[in-house]
Amino acid sequence: MQRVKAIVSYDGTLFSGWQKQPNKRTVQTELEKALRSIHKGEDVRVTASGRTDASVHAIAQTVHFDTPLAIPEDKWPKAINSKLPDDVQVKRAVYAHADFHARFDAVEKEYHYRVLTSRTKDIFRRNYVFFYPYPIDVKKMKEAAAYLKGTHNFSSFCASGTDVVDMVRTIYRAEIMEKNDELHFIFRGNGFLYNMVRIMVGTLLEVGKGRREAEDMSAIIAAKKRSAAGKTAPGHGLYLWEVCYEEDKKQRHQV
Numbered sequence: 201m202q203r204v205k206a207i208v209s210y211d212g213t214l215f216s217g218w219q220k221q222p223n224k225r226t227v228q229t230e231l232e233k234a235l236r237s238i239h240k241g242e243d244v245r246v247t248a249s250g251r252t253d254a255s256v257h258a259i260a261q262t263v264h265f266d267t268p269l270a271i272p273e274d275k276w277p278k279a280i281n282s283k284l285p286d287d288v289q290v291k292r293a294v295y296a297h298a299d300f301h302a303r304f305d306a307v308e309k310e311y312h313y314r315v316l317t318s319r320t321k322d323i324f325r326r327n328y329v330f331f332y333p334y335p336i337d338v339k340k341m342k343e344a345a346a347y348l349k350g351t352h353n354f355s356s357f358c359a360s361g362t363d364v365v366d367m368v369r370t371i372y373r374a375e376i377m378e379k380n381d382e383l384h385f386i387f388r389g390n391g392f393l394y395n396m397v398r399i400m401v402g403t404l405l406e407v408g409k410g411r412r413e414a415e416d417m418s419a420i421i422a423a424k425k426r427s428a429a430g431k432t433a434p435g436h437g438l439y440l441w442e443v444c445y446e447e448d449k450k451q452r453h454q455v
Contacts, residue, residue: 201266204276205296208248211287212257213327213436219251227252227261227288234283235265249302249309249443253395255435257328259312260291262443264302308372308444311397313385314437315405329382330401330437336408338383341376344407347417348374348387348400355424357403359395359432367393367424376404386441395432403430 208231216224220232228246235244249262271279276293284290316322316329317336351370358367373388385401403420406412412430420428 201268202270203264203266203296203298203300204293205262205264205300205302206276206280206293207291208258208261208263209289209291210258210261211327212252212255214287215254217252217254217256218248218261227258230284230288231263231280234280235267237283238279239267239269247302249306250392250440252438252440253435255327256438256440257436258440260442261440262302262306262445264296264300302443305445306391306443307446308388308390308442309392310373310386310388310441310444311392312439312441313387313397313401313433314439315383315385315401315433316381317383318381327436330434332405334409336405337410338376338378338408340414341383341404341408343414344404344412344417345374345376345385347414347421352421353424354393354396354421356420356426356429357396357399358393358426359399360426362394364393369393369396374400398433398435398438399426399429399431401433401437405433406430 210227214225216226218227220226220228228248231246232244235246236242244265244267246263246265252258273294277290280290314329316325316331319333321331349371351368353367354369355367369389369391371387371389373386375386377384377386385404387397387400407414
């Protein structure tokens with residue numbers, strides 16, 4: 201058996217999230233169905249770096265699976281993609297060491313969130329950006345985002361229903377970029393709690409709208425309770441952008 205590490209992209213619009221669920225269309229289900237076909241009916245379990253919710257997209261989700269097949273690394277994407285629907289794509293695949301784990305070995309993740317700030321909707325972007333047609337103070341939002349950087353207990357930015365006990369995470373990057381009629385929120389950290397990015401975006405938008413002040417972010421973090429933060433932004437504006445592992449960081453330093 202060999203362990204394959206693969207990078208997968210998907211359009212989350214028509215999916216009920218990553219994780220396999222009864223009678224629901226999920227990314228994990230589609231990938232495992234494709235691998236089952238390649239393995240002549242044998243079940244192959246696919247493990248991801250983390251779950252994504254319904255309508256959430258991924259530019260580069262990392263997964264792993266074990267296989268007895270001796271397919272060259274560069275042939276895996278074509279083999280799997282030939283069995284996948286059009287809204288999922290394996291971008292690349294390599295053989296990893298036997299104990300590599302897509303979830304537990306991840307050391308950093310980056311998420312992007314897109315907000316459309318024009319006064320009118322764009323029907324061609326309706327599944328990929330959160331339409332927010334209100335006057336907002338981007339400068340104040342950027343000031344508020346700076347408070348999220350560093351190591352904090354992010355309980356205020358975690359949705360209920362999680363079984364995670366340790367709520368401490370480190371955010372390395374919390375940035376808002378203006379791109380034409382969109383705002384792009386970029387968060388990079390050593391890990392994220394359930395709905396954490398979407399709650400941070402929702403809270404920052406409330407700052408932009410004048411419902412909160414930028415300096416309120418300190419008190420929100422200190423409160424350590426969900427009710428202190430803002431609304432959860434919808435899933436369709438969120439993108440899992442990158443998952444980073446130790447070997448990726450080493451390669452980056454060598455360049």
